[in-house]
Amino acid sequence: xKKKITLKxxxxxxxxxxxxxxxxxxxxxxxxxxxxxxxxxxAKFYNYKPNNIALSLKNRKSKxxxxxxxxxxxxxxxxxxxxIEQVANEHGYSVIICLxxxxxxxxxxxxxxxxxxxxxGFIMSLSKETQFKADFHHITEVINQxxxxxxxxxxxxxxxxxxxxxxxxxxxxEAVQSLIDNGKKKIALVTTVDYVSVGKLRTDGYIxxxxxxxxxxxxxxxxxxxxxxxxxxxxxxxxxxxAIDAVFAVNELFAVTCIxxxxxxxxxxxEDLSIxxxxxxxxxxxxxxTITTVSQNGIKMGNKAAKMLIxxxxxxxxxxxxxxxxxxxxxxxxxxxxx
Amino acid sequence: xKKKITLKxxxxxxxxxxxxxxxxxxxxxxxxxxxxxxxxxxAKFYNYKPNNIALSLKNRKSKxxxxxxxxxxxxxxxxxxxxIEQVANEHGYSVIICLxxxxxxxxxxxxxxxxxxxxxGFIMSLSKETQFKADFHHITEVINQxxxxxxxxxxxxxxxxxxxxxxxxxxxxEAVQSLIDNGKKKIALVTTVDYVSVGKLRTDGYIxxxxxxxxxxxxxxxxxxxxxxxxxxxxxxxxxxxAIDAVFAVNELFAVTCIxxxxxxxxxxxEDLSIxxxxxxxxxxxxxxTITTVSQNGIKMGNKAAKMLIxxxxxxxxxxxxxxxxxxxxxxxxxxxxx
DNA sequence: CTGAAAGCGCTTACAG
DNA sequence: CTGAAAGCGCTTACAG
Numbered sequence: 001x002k003k004k005i006t007l008k009x010x011x012x013x014x015x016x017x018x019x020x021x022x023x024x025x026x027x028x029x030x031x032x033x034x035x036x037x038x039x040x041x042x043a044k045f046y047n048y049k050p051n052n053i054a055l056s057l058k059n060r061k062s063k064x065x066x067x068x069x070x071x072x073x074x075x076x077x078x079x080x081x082x083x084i085e086q087v088a089n090e091h092g093y094s095v096i097i098c099l100x101x102x103x104x105x106x107x108x109x110x111x112x113x114x115x116x117x118x119x120x121g122f123i124m125s126l127s128k129e130t131q132f133k134a135d136f137h138h139i140t141e142v143i144n145q146x147x148x149x150x151x152x153x154x155x156x157x158x159x160x161x162x163x164x165x166x167x168x169x170x171x172x173x174e175a176v177q178s179l180i181d182n183g184k185k186k187i188a189l190v191t192t193v194d195y196v197s198v199g200k201l202r203t204d205g206y207i208x209x210x211x212x213x214x215x216x217x218x219x220x221x222x223x224x225x226x227x228x229x230x231x232x233x234x235x236x237x238x239x240x241x242x243a244i245d246a247v248f249a250v251n252e253l254f255a256v257t258c259i260x261x262x263x264x265x266x267x268x269x270x271e272d273l274s275i276x277x278x279x280x281x282x283x284x285x286x287x288x289x290t291i292t293t294v295s296q297n298g299i300k301m302g303n304k305a306a307k308m309l310i311x312x313x314x315x316x317x318x319x320x321x322x323x324x325x326x327x328x329x330x331x332x333x334x335x336x337x338x339x
Numbered sequence: 340x341k342k343k344i345t346l347k348x349x350x351x352x353x354x355x356x357x358x359x360x361x362x363x364x365x366x367x368x369x370x371x372x373x374x375x376x377x378x379x380x381x382a383k384f385y386n387y388k389p390n391n392i393a394l395s396l397k398n399r400k401s402k403x404x405x406x407x408x409x410x411x412x413x414x415x416x417x418x419x420x421x422x423i424e425q426v427a428n429e430h431g432y433s434v435i436i437c438l439x440x441x442x443x444x445x446x447x448x449x450x451x452x453x454x455x456x457x458x459x460g461f462i463m464s465l466s467k468e469t470q471f472k473a474d475f476h477h478i479t480e481v482i483n484q485x486x487x488x489x490x491x492x493x494x495x496x497x498x499x500x501x502x503x504x505x506x507x508x509x510x511x512x513e514a515v516q517s518l519i520d521n522g523k524k525k526i527a528l529v530t531t532v533d534y535v536s537v538g539k540l541r542t543d544g545y546i547x548x549x550x551x552x553x554x555x556x557x558x559x560x561x562x563x564x565x566x567x568x569x570x571x572x573x574x575x576x577x578x579x580x581x582a583i584d585a586v587f588a589v590n591e592l593f594a595v596t597c598i599x600x601x602x603x604x605x606x607x608x609x610e611d612l613s614i615x616x617x618x619x620x621x622x623x624x625x626x627x628x629t630i631t632t633v634s635q636n637g638i639k640m641g642n643k644a645a646k647m648l649i650x651x652x653x654x655x656x657x658x659x660x661x662x663x664x665x666x667x668x669x670x671x672x673x674x675x676x677x678x
Numbered sequence: 679c680t681g682a683a684a685g686c687g688c689t690t691a692c693a694g
Numbered sequence: 695c696t697g698a699a700a701g702c703g704c705t706t707a708c709a710g
Contacts, residue, residue, distance in 0.1 A: 004455070004484050006687060017697045022689060032695050047480075053395045053456035054687035057702045062392065064435075064457075072420055073621075078412040085438055089445075094452060096403075097436045099424050106428075113433055116343070117392035117703085118403075141386075145343050256625045263627070282412075286595045288602070288627035345703060356681045361705060371679050393703035396686045456687085 005046045014042060025050075056117065064094045065309060066119035068110055070102045070127045070154070075281040076298050077125070080152065083302020084123055091310050093120075104129040108138045120313050121148040123305045126156060132195045134158070148312040150305045153296075154197050162312065163325040164305045168198050168278075171294050171330040172205025175276045176248055178332060180213050182339065184246035184274060188221040188238055190231075190254040199224075202250045202278060228253045235261045245273060246338075252279035256287045259337065275337040289336030300328050344385045353381060364389075395456065403433045404648060405458035407449055409441045409466045409493070414620040415637050416464070419491065422641020423462055430649050432459075443468040447477045459652050460487040462644045465495060471534045473497070487651040489644045492635075493536050501651065502664040503644045507537050507617075510633050510669040511544025514615045515587055517671060519552050521678065523585035523613060527560040527577055529570075529593040538563075541589045541617060567592045574600045584612060585677075591618035595626045598676065614676040628675030639667050 007025075011018045016035065023031050024039035025048070031039075056062040065088050069077045081097065088095050096119055100107035107127045114122070122142065130136070136159050143149055143161060152164040179187050189206045192199030203222065210217045223238055225231045235258055238244070249255035255277030259269050267273050269289055277284060277291050280298045284291035304326050346364075350357045355374065362370050363378035364387070370378075395401040404427050408416045420436065427434050435458055439446035446466045453461070461481065469475070475498050482488055482500060491503040518526050528545045531538030542561065549556045562577055564570045574597055577583070588594035594616030598608050606612050608628055616623060616630050619637045623630035643665050 002483060007689095008687075018688080019690080019697055019699095020695090022687095023696090026689085028690095030695070035695080049451065049455045051396075051456040051687050052452070053392055053401065054702090055689085056392045057390075057396050057686090057704090058688050058690095060702065072411070073414060073417040075412060075414075078417055081411055081436075082438070094435065094437065094449075094457070096433065097420075098433065099421070110433075112388065113391070116388045117390040118433070144341060253625075260625075260627070283622060283625050286592075286599075286622050287625055288599070347703075357704085358681055358683095358706080359679090361703095362680090365705085367706095369679070374679080390703050393686090394705085396688090396702090397704050397706095399686065 004051075005043075005048050006051070007048075010039065010043060010046070010048065014039060061120050061313075062118060063092055064096055064119045065306065066111075066114040066122045066124075067095060067097045068100055068107060068114075068122060068124040069097070070100050070125060072097070072099055075283075076153075076279065076296055079280050079298025080125075080302040080305070083299040083304075084306040085302075086299075087303050087306035087310065091306075093306075093310065100127040100130075102128040104133055104135065111138050111142060115142050115145065115147060119147075121150070121309045123150045123152065123309055125152050126154040126197070128196060131156070131197055134195075148309055150309045150312075152301050152305045156197065160321070160323055162305075162308045162323050164301050164308065164328060165325065166296055166301075166328050166330045168201035169205035169208070171278070172202040172248070172250075173209045175278075175294050175332060176206050176209035177213070179246045179248065179274055179276065179338070180209065180215070182274065185215070186221070186241075186243045187215075187246040187248060188244050189223070190235065190238075190247055190249040190258060191222065191224055192250060193224050193226050198278075199250050206248055225254060228257070231257055232261055236265065239265055239267065239273075247273060247275045249275065249277040252277045252281045252283045252291060252293065255279070255291050255293075255337070256283050259287060259289070259291070270337050270339040274339060276332075284333075284335065292335045292338040293333050294330050295333050296330060297328055304328060343390075344382075344387050345390070346387075349378065349382060349385070349387065353378060400459050400652075401457060402431055403435055403458045404645065405450075405453040405461045405463075406434060406436045407439055407446060407453075407461060407463040408436070409439050409464060411436070411438055414622075415492075415618065415635055418619050418637025419464075419641040419644070422638040422643075423645040424641075425638075426642050426645035426649065430645075432645075432649065439466040439469075441467040443472055443474065450477050450481060454481050454484065454486060458486075460489070460648045462489045462491065462648055464491050465493040465536070467535060470495070470536055473534075487648055489648045489651075491640050491644045495536065499660070499662055501644075501647045501662050503640050503647065503667060504664065505635055505640070505667050505669045507540035508544035508547070510617070511541040511587070511589075512548045514617075514633050514671060515545050515548035516552070518585045518587065518613055518615065518677070519548065519554070521613065524554070525560065525580075525582045526554075526585040526587060527583050528562070529574065529577075529586060529588040529597060530561065530563055531589060532563050532565050537617075538589055545587055564593060567596070570596055571600055575604065578604055578606065578612075586612060586614045588614065588616040591616045591620045591622045591630060591632065594618070594630050594632075594676070595622050598626060598628070598630070608676050609678040613678060615671075623672075623674065631674045631677040632672050633669050634672050635669060636667055643667060 011021045024036040098110035150162045155163045194200045278294045280296040346360045350360045363375040437449035489501045533539045617633045619635040
């Protein structure tokens, strides 16, 4: 067991001062070559690595990014993390991930913990409960302390900060339009409860597409699901209406449940029922039939969010507050669930 | 913009010493009640929170756990992270996640970075490349520095440390046995290349089950896949042999690809072909047919790994090196792909 | 009851 | 060319 070596120990061994060791290792020209090389050789031999914590304290920055997301087992969020990691690592930042578990309290706790010196800035997506309560004081507070925050996907207008989103409304619009273009007359919507920001926006896009095409919009064709596990009954009730020829779902879990339910009821996808879902998930690629999706491109969102945060962290003029909202383009990936 | 307040500032405002402030906030009985309450009130008002970095440096521990995993978009790993998070948070630990991307170099880099003070201990699963090279010096080094490591899932016998695994061999054995019990005569195996430890073990279990049941073991029924994206051709070649009546796959991606390929070839699952997969993933639950799996119970693995690490971190007698390997039980979840 | 001092591991402006 | 000192934000043994 050989503990990590410190500057102090090197200094003692070599009988020089700590300052001399520090400067030598940072290749300072202040130090004579002989001393410098001697110190460097010694440090290398003992595999000296500076202590990050001491550096953080000294520099008052940690070169770490905090990520707060609702859940990690959702493929979309994993994808975003991947995107963030890529860019962060390129720029010498590490990444600390905390899960809010869609709970307001955990979100607040995690943010407070990370904000106390552990990280230089946040990338986050709001928990459901936070969106429901519409209480964002913890975020305001962090921003007021001068710590930059980038929000993605589940964002809110009530906070001024950089954001990375997709245009949920127009992406939904296009998806529904494509169904209409394919001759679908009666399109149902399977969405979340309204307080989930992206669910609401996608609903708006759905409605607008219908109206723009002169299709009467029917409340009964919209179902708002709170809990994925119990949605099968609601969906099967919806599909009783045999005239429904397409379903637009705001995520792939809803979509695949529609397919399964439809199959059980003797409906074939896509012959009797076309289905499109929002997602960047993996189920769509492997379900039978595979599902046509509006791709959210989580990698790109993550890349962009990390880039925005790091830019802000490393910009000189910290005070300029020209926050921007980056909109990542989406596109329809046509698979077997539509015809 | 009001920056975070420090002990020093409180001391100055209140015209007392930093020590007095510190002690007051920690409810030290050394301090007079009046002063103590005054300081506490002031601190509360200004929302004082101690700086984690300073505490880490002072205490020489960070109360953070480092997780190094190959990939985050695999449902199994996300599940394990979830399990780790739960226990870690309960014990006041935060979690830092780094991805090795199945690359040896990234694994080494990430470990070195985290080992320099950022975390108190590691929980990790080896990257493919690390298993292939069988180079574990970075892990040995960390352990030698006195930093505990817990490995899970993809582990190695060459490192002595705590481990959390499932009994891959016997779980595979049981799965294959259940196929045999259901009258299957010709069971194929779709596995990974051998250097992936769990792939190898599952292969061993498969072979043993066959032999124990007096079924001749046939090399041609085993395919070892390096890359999921290109496995369809290999699988379809395997399934040409119409006598094959069951497939045992070491992960769900292989399994679902088998189903799709079989369907294209006019084979029905489970009527013509039974399929069982190792996984804790989500595809199995939503594919058509749903897939019978050997559940890996990632949550439980994560829970256990975190518990073992924290126990070691907080045990007094640091030197005892009675490393243990915890074996998490698995069980077969019967779904539609078997009969 | 309060505070000065030392220390965690490092950097850097300044003195010599 | 080298080193002592101050400082990042905190804690705590010790002095008064």
